[in-house]
Amino acid sequence: MKTIKKPSHKTLDRLLLSFSNVSRTAFISLIGLFINYVLLHYKSTALLSSYVYCITTINLIFVFSNWGGKDFSTKLLVSEPSKLKESINTLLNSRVLLFLPSLLIIFLLPVVGAFKLFIAVYLLLKLFTSVFETLITVQKKFHVFLIIDFCLNIVLLVFISVDQNSANPLILFAELVFIEFLRVIVCFIFFRKYIIFRFNFTGGVSLVKFSRNYFFVALAGFACSKADLYSVGLVVNKEQMSIYFIILNLVGLCLVSYATLVSTFSANIFRYNLSSFEKFSIFSIKAGLLFSLVSAAFAYLICNYYYRITFGFWFTLLVFLNVFLFTMVLTQMYNFTRLEKQTVILKALVVTGIVNILLSLLLAQQFGIIGSFLSNTIGSSITLIYLKTHLLYARN
Numbered sequence: 001m002k003t004i005k006k007p008s009h010k011t012l013d014r015l016l017l018s019f020s021n022v023s024r025t026a027f028i029s030l031i032g033l034f035i036n037y038v039l040l041h042y043k044s045t046a047l048l049s050s051y052v053y054c055i056t057t058i059n060l061i062f063v064f065s066n067w068g069g070k071d072f073s074t075k076l077l078v079s080e081p082s083k084l085k086e087s088i089n090t091l092l093n094s095r096v097l098l099f100l101p102s103l104l105i106i107f108l109l110p111v112v113g114a115f116k117l118f119i120a121v122y123l124l125l126k127l128f129t130s131v132f133e134t135l136i137t138v139q140k141k142f143h144v145f146l147i148i149d150f151c152l153n154i155v156l157l158v159f160i161s162v163d164q165n166s167a168n169p170l171i172l173f174a175e176l177v178f179i180e181f182l183r184v185i186v187c188f189i190f191f192r193k194y195i196i197f198r199f200n201f202t203g204g205v206s207l208v209k210f211s212r213n214y215f216f217v218a219l220a221g222f223a224c225s226k227a228d229l230y231s232v233g234l235v236v237n238k239e240q241m242s243i244y245f246i247i248l249n250l251v252g253l254c255l256v257s258y259a260t261l262v263s264t265f266s267a268n269i270f271r272y273n274l275s276s277f278e279k280f281s282i283f284s285i286k287a288g289l290l291f292s293l294v295s296a297a298f299a300y301l302i303c304n305y306y307y308r309i310t311f312g313f314w315f316t317l318l319v320f321l322n323v324f325l326f327t328m329v330l331t332q333m334y335n336f337t338r339l340e341k342q343t344v345i346l347k348a349l350v351v352t353g354i355v356n357i358l359l360s361l362l363l364a365q366q367f368g369i370i371g372s373f374l375s376n377t378i379g380s381s382i383t384l385i386y387l388k389t390h391l392l393y394a395r396n
Contacts (some may be wrong), residue, residue: 288327
């Protein structure tokens with residue numbers, strides 16, 4: 001009679017780390033969904049539109065300022081653990097240097113001066129947070145920061161619930177900036193032994209140059225995943241734009257949750273040999289299929305019964321396909337990153353980004369927001385086909 005092998009402490013620890021990391025990311029995304037709900041049903045559409053404008057603007061500038069993204073930062077820190085302080089200092093220098101040209105972009109935005117100030121401050125805080133996020137991943141401090149983020153976001157919810165503000169977006173953004181500032185302070189206190197900020201212009205510039213392929217990949221990835229949001233804003237009214245923003249946030253919650261689940265083990269994945277990665281790929285297909293079914297059902301229920309936004313069968317099917325394709329693409333991107341072939345990912349994402357922009361403009365005019373989301377899904381399929389085809393030819 002075969003004995004059932006009990007899960008090892010190492011396996012249980014990994015499951016707990018994964019649960020904490022995904023729960024933390026999911027909770028932060030849920031806060032965004034709650035803000036959307038409150039603004040839509042209890043505040044005003046004007047306030048929601050201002051919120052959507054500022055958040056989408058910040059996210060766009062953040063792609064440029066957060067040069068290289070989290071994957072590069074993680075690889076940098078795990079590659080030389082003995083030089084953790086120096087690596088973090090170099091990361092901070094590169095973020096400060098990249099923030100400076102971002103100020104020019106913010107200055108040229110067609111908004112009032114107070115908006116520009118809040119956008120600049122919030123962006124700078126997000127850049128600092130991105131460095132701390134890398135440390136949280138490398139140090140695997142998911143448990144404690146699940147509690148910290150839970151507390152901070154509860155405070156934000158209290159602010160929004162009691163501020164009695166239905167028209168002034170500056171009050172809302174002051175609340176967001178304050179919470180992000182608290183998050184940076186808490187992270188600094190927690191990781192203070194690793195922080196030694198010494199301004200090093202040469203080191204910051206060198207890191208920016210060294211990580212340029214990662215930046216181009218991150219930028220192209222942003223174009224693939226978010227181009228439809230910015231394109232649809234050109235052809236639909238503000239109300240439809242806000243609804244599409246909410247739907248993308250819902251889908252984004254699913255994508256980020258899955259990506260976070262996988263990123264919990266990113267340091268191990270980057271060390272996999274071919275055999276280990278093939279086993280991981282098979283598991284990813286099964287996990288991705290199940291996750292996509294749950295995500296589609298989740299999006300349908302939340303849109304129809306929580307937001308009271310009409311969300312039919314075809315949109316639900318598109319969400320399933322979109323999420324499943326994302327899980328497949330993410331696995332392939334980890335593979336090519338593991339093999340130090342970021343240029344292949346870049347080529348795939350550039351082609352996909354261009355297709356996504358053109359298709360979203362065309363389909364949004366004909367079919368509205370569902371047409372724009374269709375273009376996003378088609379873009380993901382193109383990325384997957386390109387990467388799989390390249391891998392097949394490389395092996396032959």
